[in-house]
Every structure is written in C-alpha cells, then in structure tokens.
Amino acid sequence: MPDVTYDGQTVSVNDEGFFTDSAAWTEQMAPQIAKAEGIDHLTGRHWQVIRFMRHEYQAKGTGPTVRVLGKTSGVPVKELYQLFPKGPAKVAAKIAGIPKPRGCI
Amino acid sequence: MVLGGGTGGTIAANRLRRTYGSGEAEIVVVDADDEHVYQPGLLFVPFGLADPGRLVRPRHRQLRPGISFREAGIDRVDLPADQVHLDDGTALGYDVLVIATGARLLPEETEGLTGPGWMDSVFTFYTPDGAAALRGALERFSGGRLVVNVVDMPVKCPVAPLEFCFLADRYFRRRGIRDRVQLSYVTPLDGAFTKPVCNRELSGLLTQRGIELVTEFNTGTVQGRGDGAGGPRLVSYDDREVPFDLAVVVPLHGGAAYVDRSPGLGDDLGFIPVDRHTLQATAKPNIFAIGDATDVPTSKAGSVAHFEGETVTSSIRAYLDGLPVTGDFDGHTNCFIETGGGKALLVDFNYDTEPLPGHYPARLGLPLLRESRLNHLGKLAFQQLYWHSLLPGRDLPGISAAMPLRGKTGLPDARVNGKTTRPGGKEAAGHSQAS
Numbered sequence: 001m002p003d004v005t006y007d008g009q010t011v012s013v014n015d016e017g018f019f020t021d022s023a024a025w026t027e028q029m030a031p032q033i034a035k036a037e038g039i040d041h042l043t044g045r046h047w048q049v050i051r052f053m054r055h056e057y058q059a060k061g062t063g064p065t066v067r068v069l070g071k072t073s074g075v076p077v078k079e080l081y082q083l084f085p086k087g088p089a090k091v092a093a094k095i096a097g098i099p100k101p102r103g104c105i
Numbered sequence: 106m107v108l109g110g111g112t113g114g115t116i117a118a119n120r121l122r123r124t125y126g127s128g129e130a131e132i133v134v135v136d137a138d139d140e141h142v143y144q145p146g147l148l149f150v151p152f153g154l155a156d157p158g159r160l161v162r163p164r165h166r167q168l169r170p171g172i173s174f175r176e177a178g179i180d181r182v183d184l185p186a187d188q189v190h191l192d193d194g195t196a197l198g199y200d201v202l203v204i205a206t207g208a209r210l211l212p213e214e215t216e217g218l219t220g221p222g223w224m225d226s227v228f229t230f231y232t233p234d235g236a237a238a239l240r241g242a243l244e245r246f247s248g249g250r251l252v253v254n255v256v257d258m259p260v261k262c263p264v265a266p267l268e269f270c271f272l273a274d275r276y277f278r279r280r281g282i283r284d285r286v287q288l289s290y291v292t293p294l295d296g297a298f299t300k301p302v303c304n305r306e307l308s309g310l311l312t313q314r315g316i317e318l319v320t321e322f323n324t325g326t327v328q329g330r331g332d333g334a335g336g337p338r339l340v341s342y343d344d345r346e347v348p349f350d351l352a353v354v355v356p357l358h359g360g361a362a363y364v365d366r367s368p369g370l371g372d373d374l375g376f377i378p379v380d381r382h383t384l385q386a387t388a389k390p391n392i393f394a395i396g397d398a399t400d401v402p403t404s405k406a407g408s409v410a411h412f413e414g415e416t417v418t419s420s421i422r423a424y425l426d427g428l429p430v431t432g433d434f435d436g437h438t439n440c441f442i443e444t445g446g447g448k449a450l451l452v453d454f455n456y457d458t459e460p461l462p463g464h465y466p467a468r469l470g471l472p473l474l475r476e477s478r479l480n481h482l483g484k485l486a487f488q489q490l491y492w493h494s495l496l497p498g499r500d501l502p503g504i505s506a507a508m509p510l511r512g513k514t515g516l517p518d519a520r521v522n523g524k525t526t527r528p529g530g531k532e533a534a535g536h537s538q539a540s
Contacts, residue, residue: 066323066342067257067357068373078325081342087321 006032018093018100022057025097033095037086042095046083049075053096063093063101106189106199108179109361110136110164112144112496113396113410114205119498120418121203122169132171133197135189137178139164142233143488145407148265148443150236151243151353152276157233167496179206182367184389201421204370204377204386204394206361208261208405214357215256215327222329226337227352230269231261242351243276248285249350254339255292256324256357259376261397261405264452266290266355267297267307268443274314275445289317291339291347296320302459303452306474310444319347327354358405360398376400381456383420383432384413390424393417403436403456411495412437412506437508439465441484449480455508463513466503470512 003010004017006029012020017036019025030050034042042050052073057063066089070077080088089101107114107121118134125132141164149155165174178192188196210231212218218227228239251273255266270290277283290297290311296304297311297318311318325342328335329352339347359365360375369388372378377394378387381401386392395417396410403409416434423430436456441449451471452460464470471480494501 064373065257072373077323077342081323081325085343 014099016100019097020099022054022098025054029097030095033097037084037091037094039084039091039095043083045075045079046092046095049073049080049083049088049092050096053092053098057093057096057098063089063096063098065089065101106197106201107132107134107203107205108136108182108189109205109207109396109398110134110139110168110174111141111205111207111396112407113207113398113413114203115141115164115167115496116410116414116498117203117205117393117395117417118172119167119169119496120414121421122172123498124418124422127171131173133173133175134164134168135175135177135179135191135197136164137176137192139174139176141167143491144261145484145491146488147230147233147236148268148272150233151228151230151239151269152272153240153244154272157237160233162492167492169497179361179363180366181363182370184367184369184392187391200391201425202392203417203421204364204392204398205396205410206364207397208259208358209361209375210356211359212354212356214359215324215354217329218256218327218354218356220327220329222327222337225329226350227327227329227354229354229356231265231355239353243273246286246351248282250287250289250348251351251353252289252291252339252347252349253353253355254322254324254347255294255355257293259374259405260355260358262407262440263404264298264440264442266292266353267311269353270311270316271314271445272443274316287317288315289319289347289349291319291322291324293323294320300452300454300459302461302474306450307442310476314445322347324354327352364398372400380430380432381436382416382434383430384417384434385420385424385430385432390430393421393424401434401436404438404440406438406440407491407495408439409437414498415500415506433507435507437506441480441487443481443484444476447481448476448478449484450474450476451480451483453508453513458508458510461513461515463515465512466505466509467512470503473513 003012011024053063084091093101107118140161143160146155146160150157180190180192182189188198190196224238230236230239253266253270277286297307298304323342324339326340328338360371364371364375377398378400379394384393395413397405416432420430420432439453441451443449451473453465454460462474465473
C-alpha cells in the first residue's frame with residue numbers, strides 16, 4: 001500500500017488513493033487532496049459535502065452514494081456534479097479521508 | 106405478520122407454517138393485491154418469448170393452508186406499538202414482523218423519464234405493462250439506435266439489463282435487421298457488471314455481439330422527444346449525451362412507500378437495515394426482513410430470497426424461543442444469465458467469494474461462467490421449480506443455502522478445504538461501486 005504525504009504527515013492510502021485509516025485525516029489535508037483531484041479551491045458547499053460524508057461514514061460505516069447524497073446532504077445531485085465533476089461520491093470520499101463508498105451489487 | 110406476498114414473503118410464510126403448528130402461531134400475509142408475478146419471466150416478454158398473462162398467479166394460492174391472506178395496502182408500521190396500520194384504517198398487532206415488500210420502481214425520480222416519450226420511445230421491461238408495451242415497440246422498430254440504460258444501483262436482478270441486450274441482439278439478427286440497429290448498454294458502473302470476474306466475461310460477450318458499452322454514466326435527464334437542442338437522448342449529470350431512437354430504461358429503485366412513512370424502519374432509500382447474517386432488523390429485535398426489501402450487500406434476486414428463507418425462519422425461531430439469534434446467511438446468490446440463441450451463463454457467489462469458474466452445485470453440475478445450452482434449459486425449467494418447490498419453501502435437492510465450493514476452480518488456498526464458505530468477519534463485503 002502506498003504512502004503519501006499531506007500537510008507534512010505521512011498517511012497510507014489504497015491503490016485508488018483512498019485513506020486506509022480515516023482517523024489519520026485532518027481538515028488541513030483536504031485542500032491538498034482536492035488539488036490532486038483537480039479542485040483548486042474548496043468552497044463552503046464543498047465543505048458541507050465533505051463533513052456530511054465523514055458524519056455518514058462514522059454513523060453507518062460506509063460513505064453515501066451520489067443518490068443518497070442528493071437526497072440527504074442538502075446539496076442537489078446536479079450541484080454535486082458541479083462541485084465534484086469527476087464523480088461526487090468517489091471524489092468527496094477521497095477528499096474526506098474515508099473509504100470508497102460501497103455501492104450496491 | 107408478513108408484509109408482502111411475493112417471493113420472499115411467500116417463502117418465509119410457508120417455511121414458518123411448517124415450523125409452527127396451528128396452535129403455536131398465527132400467520133398472516135398482507136399485500137396490496139393478489140397478483141404474484143414471476144418476475145424473471147418479464148425479460149422474455151418484449152421478444153415475444155413469454156406471455157405476460159402466464160407469468161401471474163394468485164398470491165393467496167401460493168400460501169400453505171393455515172396462513173391467512175389479507176389484501177390491503179399498508180399505511181405504516183408503528184414500531185413502538187408493534188402494530189401495522191393498513192390503508193383501510195385497521196391496525197393489526199404482531200409479535201414478529203417480516204418485511205418482504207421488495208423494491209419499488211421510482212421512474213418519476215428521474216427528470217423527464219415519465220414525461221413526453223414515455224411508453225412511446227422510452228420503456229421499461231420491469232413491469233408487466235411496460236414489458237408488453239415494449240414488445241409492440243420492438244416489433245415496429247426497423248432500425249436506429251436502441252439504448253439500454255440502468256439509471257442507478259441498486260436494481261432488481263442486476264444482470265437482467267445485460268440479458269436484455271443479448272436477447273435484443275439475437276432478436277434483430279433473427280429479423281434480419283441487426284446491421285441497421287445500433288445497440289448500446291449505458292451503465293453508472295465502471296464496467297458491465299458489479300463483480301470483476303463477471304465483468305471480464307460479460308464485457309467480452311458485449312464486444313463479440315457488437316454492443317457498445319458506455320460506463321460511469323449517471324443519467325440526470327431522459328429527453329424522450331426531440332427539442333431545440335437535439336433529438337431524443339439521455340443526458341448525464343456531467344452533461345454527456347447518448348442519443349437514441351428507442352430507450353429501455355431501468356428506473357431507480359427504492360423500498361416500499363410505507364417504509365418511508367414508518368419512522369426508524371428503513372434507510373434513506375427505504376430498504377430495511379438488517380444484520381447480514383441473521384436478517385434481523387437493526388431497528389427492533391422482533392422485526393426481520395427478506396428478499397429485495399433488505400439492505401444486505403448482495404444482488405436483489407429471487408435466488409437470494411430463496412437462500413434467505415432458511416435463515417429468516419431459524420432467526421425468528423431463536424428469537425421467539427428467547428435464544429441468541431445467530432444466523433449464518435452468507436450472501437449466496439446465483440443467477441442464470443441468458444446470452445441469447447438458446448444459451449445462458451450461470452454465476453454463483455456470496456458476500457466473500459467472487460463468481461468462480463467450474464460447475465454448480467458440484468463437479469458434474471451446470472457449467473459456471475461459461476455459455477451453455479444446459480444453463481438456458483436450467484433457466485427455463487426454473488419457472489416450474491419456482492411455483493412448485495421454491496415458493497412452498499421446500500429445500501431443493503442438492504441446492505444448499507450456503508454457497509458450495511465443491512465444483513469450483515481457482516479458489517483461494519484458504520478456502521479449498523471447507524466444503525462451503527462460512528460467513529466472514531465484519532469487513533464490508535462486495536465489490537465497491539460508486540461514482
């Protein structure tokens with residue numbers, strides 16, 4: 001598993017870049033992870049989604065899918081795609097330091 | 106009390122009736138109508154290979170003697186009071202509740218899907234009416250682009266939309282117009298199927314048949330009629346477009362509507378959170394769920410409901426006996442995947458084991474992950490087995506609820522010794538899919 005450095009701290013991520021330990025994440029790391037995902041500036045709306053992702057992960061053990069995010073985060077799906085163009089659930093989970101959301105089979 | 110008289114509810118009620126004598130337990134099944142649809146048959150209706158009328162039987166006739174059937178809509182479940190409120194105003198109390206109301210189609214949640222063009226250039230085959238109407242549309246279709254789109258997961262029988270593509274390919278070949286038809290499979294996932302092993306196999310089958318695969322497409326709008334900006338098309342949330350002449354869309358799925366009206370019962374999509382090994386609801390210990398209604402991380406499929414039947418019955422028995430509820434459901438799923446031309450694939454997997462090649466249920470059984478005539482015949486024969494063995498809650502000879510490993514090849518070393526898999530740890534199972 002590769003190690004990466006965010007905010008001066010070394011953390012381990014999986015092959016797709018998701019944190020293997022969500023506790024290693026700090027808010028200061030988020031802007032750097034976002035940059036690597038092509039998001040230069042995190043707005044208040046981005047943060048609303050990021051905090052919601054972490055909250056849901058801590059409560060339920062998995063991050064929400066885009067559809068659930070659109071229903072429950074207070075940010076509609078269309079806007080989620082504007083905020084995180086490469087795929088809201090995946091990218092927001094990565095920036096929030098939680099595992100890739102488990103979808104359905 | 107069992108809510109829902111479909112595959113899971115019927116199996117649960119019949120198994121419970123066999124477990125408990127008439128003096129020991131009263132069993133009632135509630136459903137809004139008395140029509141039990143053999144849902145796997147819907148796939149064949151658009152191609153004229155099944156008659157929708159012959160897929161339906163009365164729900165109450167599938168229940169063993171000594172089970173009462175109540176035809177009524179469900180308004181809500183009052184968890185603290187252990188009561189179910191029906192649409193007609195009655196409240197029924199229960200000692201144990203089994204939720205088996207499956208998944209509901211939510212086409213209205215996708216912009217434009219039920220707007221202009223719905224049932225004209227845009228169809229679904231997931232309902233008897235939709236499948237029958239699509240049959241007419243296919244007969245009239247003389248060429249152009251046919252798009253098959255899954256809006257988002259979860260959906261019932263996730264392989265059905267792929268099977269639809271294979272059957273469509275065959276159908277147009279038979280009509281001699283395949284060269285005039287462009288077939289596309291448009292999915293929100295990053296591959297044709299949710300499991301990597303299947304993905305490789307199924308993507309190859311699409312390529313062989315000249316079916317285009319469009320991945321990571323999250324449908325935001327269905328434009329069923331042309332407008333100033335273009336012709337009929339699917340538009341994704343990230344503004345990609347897939348034009349079509351005929352669209353076959355699998356709409357969003359959610360749990361039954363009453364779940365949303367029952368505080369504490371369901372998750373954000375209306376499915377019932379349960380322990381994935383015991384099927385006991387996390388909401389309250391006297392509530393259990395089976396089949397498509399649950400949130401367990403496996404396919405929403407009849408085979409799963411069948412394999413869960415044994416677990417839900419033993420969990421309820423343990424609960425009523427005051428014993429610890431220790432289930433061992435392993436997520437066992439198996440599906441026949443119709444590939445057209447009288448052939449089918451068979452896949453078999455569970456929470457922890459990917460679909461593997463080999464044979465099912467043992468070395469001399471049906472070939473796994475390989476197209477064969479035998480699997481197609483198995484799929485056809487299944488309809489009779491469904492009504493006469495599966496719904497009555499009989500154990501099928503040689504088919505165990507736990508996923509068999511004998512007959513499979515390419516097993517991880519640690520698993521070769523045991524005959525069946527055991528439930529794994531708490532680690533999340535299943536292949537991740539999100540976008």
